[in-house]
Amino acid sequence: MSKTEAIENSLPKRPLSIRLGKYLRPLFNDLIARSSTVSNDPVLDPAIMPWTAMLEKNWKIIRAELDAVLKRRNAIPPLGQISPDHARIAADQRWQSFFLFGYGVKVEENCKQCPQTTALMKRIPRLNSAFFSILGPGCHIPHHIGVTKGLLTSHLGLIVPKDRKNCRFRIGTNMVHWEEGKTILFDETYDHEVWNDTDETRVVLLIQVERPARFPGNIARNIFMEGVKKSAFVKDAQDNMAEWERAHRDVEVALR
Structure with a gap:
């Protein structure tokens, strides 16, 4: 048994809503894929999204703004401590x-630290999520698939190790490498895996938007996304994030 499998087996059973969502996901994904108005390939041309x-x-x-955020890097939570449903891969x-x-959901305190980035995010149509994804030296994200075909994901390279070949991202059978100031657009429902086999940190701005789709896929996308937003998948992460921020503020106050 691998380390990630052992972690997954040790986790408490997630709520019925999440288990039901995982069961229904292939049906929704198939309908969304057949109704998609953009390519269903693993890696897409970023130009299809003007933003x-x-x-x-x-x-x-x-x-x-990222550089300013990283000056307080110890205040940024590891994803595995925030999202129970990412525990296996994080x-x-x-x-x-x-x-x-x-x-x-807007994270008010974080947006205040990045006002110009936040203003840019508000110009993105049908935005779902936006965050700085930080991989420390030697970090590995095991293979996994994303939540739904109803989202497309992009990475904007912000800090990329000089040894780009050893900082890589596999999506399906495609191996890609980040470049500072350039975007990778992809479909997370393909199996993917990430390695930072360098001694430097890699940071991207990760954006998720709703996949363009015609009827009936757009209806299926909206129904599934509403279910996700109301489920423990999102609610637990929000609660854990709030708790992390409270605890960190208490520590900072104590140290003053």
């Missing part, structure tokens, strides 16, 4: 996430 060019044009502004505490928006 990617807007972000690339402003990437240095985003990078400057056991490596070197994977941290600084959320601006999560499933439509």
Whole structure:
């Protein structure tokens, strides 16, 4: 048994709503895929989403705000401590996430630290989530698939190790590498895996938007997404994030 399988087997059973969602997911994904108005390939052309060019044009502004955030890196939670449903793939505490928006919910304190980035996010149609995804040196994210075909994900490279070949991302059978100021657009429902086999940190701005789809896939997408937003998948993560922030504020006050 692998380390990740052992972790998964040791976790308490998740609520019925999450288990039901996983059972129904293939049916929803198939309907969304057949109704998609963009490619169903693992990796897509970023140009199909005009806002990617807007972000690339402003990437240095985003990078400057990220640099300020990273000065307090110990205040950024490891994803595995926030989201119970990511525990299997986020056991490596070197994977941290600084959320601006999560499933439509604005993280007010974080957005205040990144006002220009937040303003850019508000210009993205049908935004679902936006956060800085931080991989420390040697970090590995095991293979997994995303929540739903109803979302497309992009990575805007902000900090990329000089040894780019050893900082890589497999999506399906495609092996891709990040580049600072450039976007990768992909479909998370393909099996994917990430390695940072370097001695430097990698950071991307991860954006999720709703996949463009015609009827009836757009209805299936909306129904599934509403279910996800109301489930423990999102609610537990929100509660854990609030608790993390409270605890960290208490520590900072005590140290003053």
